[in-house]
Structures are given as C-alpha cells and as structure tokens.
Amino acid sequence: MSAPANDESPAYATLVAEVALAAESVTGVAFLRPGLTDRLRSALSRSGGASPAGVRLTRPDGDGPWCVEIHVVALRRARTVDVARGVRDMVERRLDALLPTGVGPSTPRVTVTVTGLV
Template structure:
C-alpha cells in the first residue's frame, strides 16, 4: 500500500469516526484547508500527515476540524471525537488502513450549528 493510499484511507476512516460522535454537526476545514481545497483529495475537515521524528515511518497525525451542535459541551465532544478516531484507526477489525504504528489526534472546534 502506498503512502497516498494509506493517507486516503486514514482520512476516510477519521471522517467517518468523527461524524459518528453525538454532538458533531459536520466537519469543516480550517482556513489553510479552505485555501488548499482545489488540489486536495479526501474529506473536508480532516488533515492527515506524517508525524515528525526519526521513528515516524508508521506514525501519523490526524487533525479534525468539527462544527458542534448547540447544547453540547465542546470539551466533551472533542474528547469523544478523539477517542472515536483512535479506536477507528487502531482497531484491526474496524478498518484496514495498512500498517499504522501510532496516530496522534488533534480536534479543533471551528463553530456551532
């Protein structure tokens, strides 16, 4: 599996996991994502990259940009999104995304709907 294939599968898995969390209205890219949308593949609101460092061959970072439903506490939803994403990308029974040693997940609330 190529690096690009793994990135695309991780993006789709992360987006699906985040959207399944109660309190998430939808995903929305940050400003940098909006500026890069034209040449970008994968779901909006998810940015996947390689983790830095010498041991990063199978380590990834996932940034998720969410819009929350009103009436939900941001801290509770962001924690739930992070947990759901980690479960989805590390559970071999859930989705096969190739060899992924570690994923660091960041969640940013970009608004309320």
Template sequence: MTRTAVHATLTEEIARAVEDLPGVAFLKPGLTGLLRSALPRSDRSTAAISSAGVRVSRSSGAEGWCVEISLVALRHMRGVDVARAARRAVEERVAALFPAETMPAQVSVTVTGLV
C-alpha cells in the same frame, strides 16, 4: 496498496468515524474544500469530499500518524465533550486499522464553531 492510497483511505475512515458522532454538526472544510464545493457533484472526487476537516500526516522519523480534526459542534452539546469523543473515535479507528503499531496516532481536535 500505495502510500497515497493508504493515506486517502485513512482520511476517509477518520472522516466517517467523526461525522457519525453525536454532537458533530459537520467537519469544517478548508479553503480547498470550499472551492471544490462550487463544482458539480459529478466532478468531485470521494477523497476530496470526505477529507474536509481532516488532515493526516506521517513524519519520516516518527512512529504513528499525526491527525488534526477541525469540526463544528452542535450548540446543545458541550464542545469539550464532542472534542474528546472525536479524539477517542479517531484513536480507536486508527488503532483498529494499524494494530501492530504501539502508538498509532497522535490526535488533535479543534472545535471551530457551534450551530
């Protein structure tokens, strides 16, 4: 599996794990996601849809992945609890996908709004 394929798969897995959490309304799309949303459904790629609100990178010298999540939470939930749950879910998912790494992910979660 190529590095790009691993990156895309990891991004999709993380997006799915966060979207399924109680209190998460949706992952906040970036500018690219907003522009792509104007395209007909058949023209959109799966990776582009599921990567909204998830940025995954890996430094050449650093161990593990650096994951940034931007999400919108439900108003009736405390934002800090939703952010903590999202962080835990991402850490567990990455650890499951990369069990040999001692520190598989450094995760930051930003709650950008409430609905």
C-alpha cells in the same frame, strides 16, 4: 490495512475517509469543517480523490506516528469539551483497528479542534 507511503495512495484515501466517518459519528458533531481548498474545489466543481473536509493526516518524519488533525463544528446543545474528547477517542479507536501493530510507532497523535457551533 497497511500504512500508506503517501497521500496519493488508495490506502491513504481510505484511511482519511474512515477517520472522517468516525469523527462524524460522534454525538454532538454537526459536520466536519470545510477548509479553503474544499470551498474552492466545490466552487470549481472538481471532484476526485480529495480528502474529506476537516481531516488531515500527516507523517512528518515518514516512519513516525501519524499526526491526525480534525476540525469539527459542534451542535450548540452539546458541551464542546465532550464533543472534542468524544471525537478524539472515537478516532483513536478506529485507527487502532485499522493500522497494523508492530510496524513502527503505532500510537497516532490526534488533535481535535472545535471551530464553531450551530
């Protein structure tokens, strides 16, 4: 999969969905945290090509590495630090498999925030 040029492209939507699936598959993750726009979207019953809750991918300078922000809610029985590290590692591995090598900076910057416990 090539790196999409903007956040409206199908490749971008696929990349975000893959990152979300990777994050949700980590032991100790209850769910990805919905943001305000996700709550409004569900209240207004709009659907479509919306990004999964809790995942944001950007490229601040256009050609640089991806900046990936993930917000998760963890299970109370899991150690928060282990959940955050596990999500970061899983997402980095998934991105390594999806993003082409040799095209610009290939190491994405992944930030994981545990926003709550259930």
